Every structure is written in structure tokens, then in C-alpha cells.
Amino acid sequence: MKITLVMAMTADGKIARHGAHFPDWTGKADKRMFKQMTIGAGVVIMGSRTFDTIGKPLPGRLNVVITRHPERYPSSENLLCTADSPEIILSRLTDRGFTKAILAGGATINSLFLRARLIDDMVVTIIPVLFGQGLSMFSEPMNAGLELIDTCKLAGGVLVLHYTFIYDPNMPSIDSIDNAPIPGA
Numbered sequence: 001m002k003i004t005l006v007m008a009m010t011a012d013g014k015i016a017r018h019g020a021h022f023p024d025w026t027g028k029a030d031k032r033m034f035k036q037m038t039i040g041a042g043v044v045i046m047g048s049r050t051f052d053t054i055g056k057p058l059p060g061r062l063n064v065v066i067t068r069h070p071e072r073y074p075s076s077e078n079l080l081c082t083a084d085s086p087e088i089i090l091s092r093l094t095d096r097g098f099t100k101a102i103l104a105g106g107a108t109i110n111s112l113f114l115r116a117r118l119i120d121d122m123v124v125t126i127i128p129v130l131f132g133q134g135l136s137m138f139s140e141p142m143n144a145g146l147e148l149i150d151t152c153k154l155a156g157g158v159l160v161l162h163y164t165f166i167y168d169p170n171m172p173s174i175d176s177i178d179n180a181p182i183p184g185a
Contacts, residue, residue, distance in 0.1 A: 001090050002100040003045075005110060005122040006037055007137055014134035015105065019049050021134070029154035030125045034104075037123065043093055043101035047109035048072075048081075064089060064101075066109055086113050107139035114142050117167045121149070126159040 008026040009015050016023070038044040039060045046054075048067035057063040057079040065073060066089070070081035082089060093101060103113055113119050124137075145166035152160045 001094050001098065002120050003090070003103055003113065003118050004037070004041070004100065005103045005113070005119050006034060006124075007105060007110075007122070008034075008125045008127055009137065010127055010129050010131050010134075012130045012132065013136065014131040015107065015137055017131050017134045019106070019135065020053055022053055025129060026125065026127050027154075027156050027158060029156060029158050030127065033123075033125065033154065033160070038102045038104070041098075041100045041102045043098050044104050045089065045101055045109070045113075046104045047106050050104060050106045050109070062093075062098075064093070066112070086116050086118050090118065105137075107135050107137060111138045111140050111142065114138065114144060114165075115140075117144075117165075119165055121162065121164045122146070124161045124163070125154070126161065128157045 007015055008023065008030050035058075038058065041061070043062045043064060044058060045064040045066065048065055048069075051063070051065045051073075057076060059078070061078065063079050065079065065081045066083070066086075067073070067081055068083055070083055073079065073081040075081075084092070090101070103110065103119060145168055146163040147166055148161065149164055150162040154160060
């Protein structure tokens with residue numbers, strides 16, 4: 001199954017001001033692209049805080065919400081709430097006939113999928129605003145390479161970057177980078 005991480009971020013690299021920040025700052029062009037991509041995939045995967053921020057299942061696609069408390073959410077035809085691991089979720093989606101899914105955050109869920117090396121590519125829209133502080137795309141240190149596949153410009157000065165992930169087995173782990181001696185020190 002192909003997993004594409006889709007995120008909007010500010011020019012200073014923030015995906016939100018805080019965990020409950022509604023994504024009304026991304027603009028119409030980004031929202032149209034997100035809708036097209038998620039409906040095209042048929043599945044959008046997100047964490048409970050992202051889902052709570054949106055407030056309801058997105059129509060026309062299966063909404064998979066990863067949460068420690070799936071019982072908090074009412075069942076519906078296009079809403080699946082689960083405490084399962086990313087690997088189990090993807091296996092179940094594959095069993096249901098899905099071949100791709102959009103990962104829509106937040107930072108903790110993005111980190112779970114990247115740590116397991118389950119993200120194939122990433123589409124980032126850079127919105128020309130600054131927050132100064134806020135949430136990053138990942139909730140913990142990560143170490144993965146990226147290769148730029150494509151770029152395009154949307155209305156309002158929005159830049160779209162499409163990357164593929166490079167999972168190099170020889171790339172040092174984040175732990176070895178954090179503990180490495182500083183040259184010249």
C-alpha cells in the first residue's frame with residue numbers, strides 16, 4: 001500500500017500554532033488539492049486531535065482515526081477509529097482492497113508512520129505565512145532522506161513540494177547522530 005504524507009506548513013515550518021488550531025489558514029487552493037488527493041486515494045489517516053479539530057468525518061472517503069480511545073467516537077460508514085498500530089491498520093486497509101492512503105497528521109501520527117518507515121512520499125504545501133512558533137511536522141527527532149520529485153505553484157503564492165522518502169539502511173540512526181562527537185570540539 002502506498003502512503004503519502006500530505007501536510008500544509010507555514011514558511012517557517014509549522015503545521016499549526018497548537019494542537020487544536022483549525023486549519024483555516026491554508027487557503028482554498030490547498031484545501032482543493034487536499035480534497036482531490038484524499039478522495040482519489042479513498043482513505044485519509046489521522047490522529048484523534050486532528051480529527052477533533054476537523055470535527056466530523058470528511059465525506060467521500062474512509063476516515064481512519066488513530067486513538068487510544070476508539071470508543072469515544074460513534075461508528076459510521078466512513079469512519080474507522082482504532083488503537084491499532086500503523087502496520088495492522090495498513091494490513092486491514094489492504095484486505096479491504098485499498099491500494100493507497102493519505103496520511104494527514106498530526107505530528108505524533110506522522111512520527112509513528114515514519115519511525116516504521118511506512119511513508120512512501122510526501123506532498124507539502126508551503127503557505128506564505130509565519131507563525132513564529134507552533135507544531136512541527138513530527139513530534140520527535142527523525143532521520144530520513146528525501147528526494148524532490150516535483151514542484152508546482154498554486155494560487156496565492158502557495159508552493160507545493162512533492163518528495164519521495166529514501167530509507168537508506170546505511171543512514172545513521174538519530175540516536176547515533178545525537179551521541180556523535182562534535183568535530184573540532
